[in-house]
Amino acid sequence: MTVEEFEEFYAQAVARLTGQLYVMTGDLQEAQDVVQEAFVKGWIRRRQLERDGHPEAWIRKAAWRLAVSRWRFRRRSADAWHRGSGTPEHVEPPDPGHVVLVEALRELPAQQRRTLTLYYLCDLTVEQIAGETGLSTSTIKTHLVRGRAALAHRLEDPRMEEAPDV
Structure with missing residues (x-):
């Protein structure tokens, strides 16, 4: 998979995958994070993604595994669970x-x-x-x-x- 092909794949799939992981995890920020991280892993393995023929499934599966791994880490570490960037000034309900x-x-x-x-x-x-x-x-x-x-x-x-x- 060339750089251009991967960029096109990313542009077409990122919103859809983020939405899917949001429903799976129930946390939009978490979904955005794990999908981005999965795409980074996919970038490193883009030739494998091309060979497998199902890059979106690979990214979704990698993102799910990252989310599960994060849940496990948070259970073990209260400090990691409590960290955050603060709340925005005004958020629509x-x-x-x-x-x-x-x-x-x-x-x-x-x-x-x-x-x-x-x-x-x-x-x-x-x-x-x-x-x-x-x-x-x-x-x-x-x-x-x-x-x-x-x-x-x-x-x-x-x-x-x-x-x-x-």
């Missing part, structure tokens, strides 16, 4: 529906949240999700069914329980 959805997603187990994101936002098939996560297709289907049911309950929307079978 988020849309109430967005807040409810993000809170409902945060209550799901991380693997269910990741599976729902890969299926609904990334538009991956059950088989593709299994390949990316290393889980069996039956486990992916279970995560999807349970995740949809949990969200429907948390969001009190009976239509979500009627989602099409996977």
Whole structure:
């Protein structure tokens, strides 16, 4: 992958990947950080990305692993968890529906949240999700069914329980 090809790939994929990781992690700043870091790793391995043929999946998987690694580090180090850059002077309040959805997603187990994101936002098939996560297709289907049911309950929307079978 040439420099120009990588720059074009970055321009086309960064916003989409950041959005996907935001849903997976529930933290926009964290999503931005891990996606950027994953792209740096991808830059170093851009020839491998070209050979593999699925650079976006590689970046998404690397970003997810970075997020998980960061969570583990924060558990071990209270100092790392407490550091921050301060709050902005004025921030517009988020849309109430967005807040409810993000809170409902945060209550799901991380693997269910990741599976729902890969299926609904990334538009991956059950088989593709299994390949990316290393889980069996039956486990992916279970995560999807349970995740949809949990969200429907948390969001009190009976239509979500009627989602099409996977």
